[in-house]
Amino acid sequence: MKEVEMQKLWKNWLKVFIQKNFKNFILILCAIIILVVLMFLSIGLGALEIDYIKVKDIILYNLGCSQNLYWTKTENLIIWDMRLPRIILACLAGAGLAVSGVAMQAVVKNPLADPYILGISAGASAGATAIIALNLIDITQEYSVSIGAFSGAMLSMLILFFLNKSNKDSVRLLLSGCVISILFSSISSIIMFWAKDKDKISSIVFWLMGSVADANWTMIPLVFVAVIVGIILLIIYHRQLNAMLLGEETAHTLGVNTKKLRWQLIIVIAIMIGIIVAFCGMIGFIGFVIPHIVRSLFGANHKFVIPISAFIGAIFLLICDIIARIIVIPEELPIGIITSMIGAPFFIYILERKQYILGGGKK
Incomplete structure (x- = not known):
């Protein structure tokens, strides 16, 4: 009898859950379909x-699902x-x-x-600029610039932590981030000023504009793990994030340790x-x-918001990459230019047509 009652309760809960979240699940499913088609x-x-x-x-041949081989090596490489x-x-x-x-x-x-x-x-x-301009690591090595960039990012996060290790105020955190950003931007500018090689300066400028043109299968697993694990952790923290938007005092009353949570989230994001x-x-x-x-x-x-943002971010950056590749064939534009050119007008349209929501009310 208890098993029958438990099954009935489970079915009722599942029915209510699906009815309550049906719209959002459909939206996520549509986003997945759009993303796969665009890819x-x-x-x-x-x-x-x-x-x-x-x-x-x-694709099927390289996945081992087909033995039909009729294309050139160049086409397979591309x-x-x-x-x-x-x-x-x-x-x-994008996600x-x-x-x-x-x-x-x-x-x-x-x-x-x-x-x-947060800088x-x-x-x-600054790390990437130093590697390219000053040859701190042999730039011909495949991931030398990436190593420099990641090292610079972690260094800025450590400085942020030491400036705010006893701080509970988000305003000070933002101000520290702005100062760190100005500091490292100045360092980048000094390095570029010292670099007399025009080719190196051009490489730095192109890197700063963003691109996914250098992608290869070696880097995909690392990025995949970082992004997927980050998204999963943020979804796990969704209740705490909702509480944070209501204000720190409200979050405290709901049992959220805001200082600890803030640093946990900053580490994941960093x-x-x-x-x-x-x-x-x-x-x-983005x-x-x-x-x-x-x-x-x-x-x-x-x-x-987190899973839908992930899919829409992926779709948006993929569209921008397509435009970057085809708009000035055979050259390509840095993808950062496209994201701003498309995103800014669209955001202005959203602001004009709908009020955005942050936390408990509309702004």
């Missing part, structure tokens, strides 16, 4: 357009070794930047916050952003605008 379409686009049937066969890793990296970077922006805005309860506001990206850019910036350079705007778009359309509950 497949993106593979065939570029300076050399390749038939989509051939694209499918190349699809499997260049475009597919690039597309996956763009999706991971990571978007959810980092969501978490950062909740941590500091500031709608103007983005993942770069982590400035530290990464590692995720450090790895993304190390491999992709400075891709701006971590700022995507959270606002998602909240304005789907509400402020982080249980759904």
Whole structure:
């Protein structure tokens, strides 16, 4: 009898849960479908357009699901070794930047916050600039610039921690981040001033604008683990993030240790952003605008804001990468330019058409 009652309670709970969250689940499913379709379409686009049937066969062949081999080595290189890793990296970077922006805005309860506001990206850019301009590590090594960028990001996070280790105020945290950002930006400028090689300066500028063109299969696992683990952790913390948006006093009354939670979230964000910036350079705007778009359309509950932001961020950056590849064939634009050119007008439209939500009320 108890088993029957338990089954009945479980079925009723499941029915209520699905009815209550049906809209958001449908939206997530639609986002997944759109993302998969865009990924497949993106593979065939570029300076050399390749038939989509051939694209499918190349992927199946490399996955060991087909023995049909009728394409050239060049086509296999372009699809499997260049475009597919690039597309996956763009999706991971877009998702990571978007959810980092969501978490950062909740941590500091500031709608103007983005993942770069604490100076982590400035530290990464200084590290990469030093490697490129000063040859601190042999630049011909595959991941020398990425190592420098990640080291700079972690250094900036350590400085942030020491400046705020006994601090409970988010305002001081923001001010510290701004100062760290200015400091490392100045260091980058000094290094660029000393560098007399125009080619090196050009490389630095291109890196600062962001790109996923150097993606390969070796870097994908590291970025994948950092982003997926980061997203899962942020989803686990969704209740605490909701409480943080209501204010620190309210969060305390709900049993949230805001100081401990803030640093836990900052560490997750810093590692995720450090790895993304190390491999992709400075891709701006996504971590700022995507959270606002998602909240304005789907509400402020982080249980759904985080996964929806991840998919929309991935879709947005993938679209930007497609445009960057095809707009000036055979050249390509830095992806950071495209994200700003598309994102800024769209965000202005959202502000005009709908009020965005941060926390308990509309702004």
